[in-house]
Amino acid sequence: MTDTVPAYANANALAQQAVELLVQQLPTATPLTAVPLGPGQAPSAASEAIRVHFVGSTSADLVLVAHEAIAEALAGAGVGVTAAEILRPALEAAARPLGAGVLDTAHEDTLGDALVDPDMEAFVLVDADGTAQAWFGIRVRQNRQQTAPAVAPAPAPTTPVDDRARMHMLRDVELVLTAEIGRTRLPMRQVLDLVPGTVLELDRAAGAPADVMVNGRLVARGEVVVVDEDYGIRITEIVTDEDGR
Template sequence: MSTTTVDTHSVAEELARLLPSSQPLVARPAEPGERPAPEAVAVVASFVGQGSAELVVVAEEAVAEAMAGAAALTLAEALRPALEAASQRLGTGVLSAAEERPAGDALTGRDVQLYALTAGGGVQAWFGIRTVSTAAPVSSAPLTPGSMRVLYDVELTLTTEIGRTRMPLRDVLALTPGTVLELDRAAGSPADVMVNGRLVARGDIVVVDEDYAVRITEIVSETSAQ
C-alpha cells in the first residue's frame, strides 16, 4: 500500500488501543486550534518501508500512572509497543528507534495529521502522523530486494532470544540477584533472531573467539512467523 492512501485514523486508533493509559482511549481528528502544549514531551519515531511516515505521540500524563514505580523505564520505551503496533498499519517496513522532542517542534507543518486521544470527555493524549508520498505509484505486492535497494545501508538492530516469560510488574520490580526465571523454551531449542521485535530466523547458540554467536539454521517466512 502507499502512504498516500493509508487510513491514518486506523493508525491512530491502533496506537490509542495499546497506549498504557489508565483509561481506554478513543482517537478522533483534532479540532482546529486544538494542540498539545508546545513544551510537552513528544515521542517521535520514523517508519520507512513502502512509504515513509513520522509518528508522534504526546502522552506523558496519560501513561504516568502506568509508569509509576518503574523508574528504569523511559517514556520512549513505554510507548514503543504502541508505536510498533501502529506502524504495522502502514505496511511492510522498519520503525526507527524513538526519541523525545518538544511537541511544538515535532508537530509543526501543515502535513501533520493530528488526532486527539480522548477519555471521559477530555483529551488525554495526542497522536500526529506525517506521511511522505513516494515519487511513483507503489504496488500493493510485498517489497522485493530490488525495490529496497535504497534502504541497504540502513542499520538494523538484531537481537537473539533464547526464551520468554511473562510476569506482573510487581514481580519484575521485586527481582533480585539470584532470582531464577523459567523460560518458555526447552534446553537445546533453537534461539529466535529478531529484527525490531519481528522474528526473521532461528539458530543455534555457539561460541566464536570466546564471544557468543548464532549459527542460522532457519529463515522464517512472514506467514510462518505469525
C-alpha cells in the same frame, strides 16, 4: 522524498492497528484504551512528547505524549534512563503495521500542534474511568514515486534482472537483527519489584529455537551458540511470509 497522504486508503486502518499495538506495550500502571481524539481533548501544546520517524515503502511520523502515564516505570528504571528509551518498544510495536522499514531514534520535544494537525490520525488513551492518561498520533506518508497518478498506465512487467538490480542497491543498508529466546508479561507492580537474582519464566521451553527478528518481524529461527566467548545464533530455519507472524 515523501508526501503526506491524507487520503491514503489504509491510513485509518493502519493508525488503528498501530495504536492498538502501542497500547499493549505501554508500561503503564493500569490498562489503557485508545479512542479517537475529540475536540478539546488534546493536551497542552507545551506538553513533553516523544517523536520518531519510520522510513519505508510506507513511511510515517509518530508522536506520543505519555510521560505522566509511565511515571512509575520511569522512576523505577534507574538513573540515566529516558522516557524515549522506555517508550521505544511501544513505538516499535506501533510501527509494525507499516511493513518493512526502519524506525529512527526517538527524541523528546514539546508537542506543539502535532496532534491537531489535520493530516494526523490522533488518539487519546484513557483508563477504565475514561480519564485521559496519554495521547498518540501517527501521520502516514507514502513515497512520492509510489503515489499513483489519476489515470495510472499499465505497469511495465518486471524481470528478474530488475529485481536483482533493486536488491543490489540495498545490499549495503544496515539492519538491526535481534535474537529473542522468549517473552513474558508482568503487571507493573512486579516489574517495579525486580531485583538482582529474580528469575522470570519465559513462554519458551528450554532448548527451543530462538527467534531472529528484523525491526520486529520474524525472519528466521536458530539455536544459541557460543563464538569466541560471545553468544551467537546458528540459523536452522528461514521463515517465509506465509510462516511469519
